[in-house]
Amino acid sequence: MSIRHGLLALLEPGARYGSRLRTEFLARTGGTWPLNIGQVYTTLGRLERDGLVVQSGVDEAGRVLYALTEAGRAELRDWFTRPVQRASPPRDELAIKLVMAVGAPGVDVRQVVGAQRRHVAEALHGYVRQRADALARAHEHPEEMTRLLVLEQLVFHAEAESRWLDICEARLLRFTRAGQSGRSR
Template sequence: MSVRHAILALLSEGPKYGLQLQKEFESSTGEVWPLNIGQVYTTLQRLERDGLVESDEAENEGTQKGFHITDAGSTELSSWLNTPPDMTSPPRDELVIKVLSALRVPGVSVHDVIQVHRRYLIELMQQWTRLKEDEADFDLTFALVVDAELFRLDSVVRWLDTADGRLKRAASEPSVASTGPRLGRRLVVRR
């Protein structure tokens, strides 16, 4: 995730200190992603180098230095918010590769492999849902982050369910079952 742009977003509300940015970053992401104070200052230095933020001179030695966003920083922030992340090429997903590999390993039931992963994902979803049950009603940002994680995990479960059904049908229909080698070829082509 872009800590750089998240800091710009926080500074768009007004000038802030480094420690304040660290605390606000954590609360604005539902305290799901902890952020090291060192990373905050490194990021601020890079933003300042790129002309996207400016630091205010500390009034006295030992007091904290404040930062504010520049016009170039506001333009960069607006551009980032409205630019969709690159999702054109499928990620090389480890789980997908495990299921595809299981198809080729003699003596391995791909349905059992799918179930191992399905069980793990449901366990994780239970843990996220339990957090939501306890706290989410009182904390909007946390609820949004938990929802995002639940939908991400759910999409993987749906893929596993679909793969399970597709493989079952393929096993019962010889014409479809012959897709094994083709799946292999496609993988090679994509690499």
């Protein structure tokens, strides 16, 4: 998630102070992605340095307000129209763990896969339950739609990870069997 662009989007309707941006970010994402206040202010500082936001005064409580500049609005419009690139996928800790476990002395890769499968199943169950709650509430509370969209993504990611683990396990099993039959000749 681009915190940078998320904050620009939250500033589009008008000036906000840091902790309000954090609260709105968490509300929009259903609290799925933690965002600490330090990240907000560090990002605001960079946005200000890059000319995308400016300090626009203080509110009645003395909190510094930030507002979009025209360059910030242009950057936001560009972000919304630009597809998210998949050419350079992010590093995935699970993929790294599995490839390092293959051939590592004393590591049973099937146990690693099994532990992850149990974790994913629990997470998927929780996401599906939360999604049902969000669906039930979305008709009365339109803000639940943003949470619902995030939960849908989490469900699909967990389902995909579960399928990938199945494939990994099947390949490892075939590899192990092929190795054993090669040694018995």
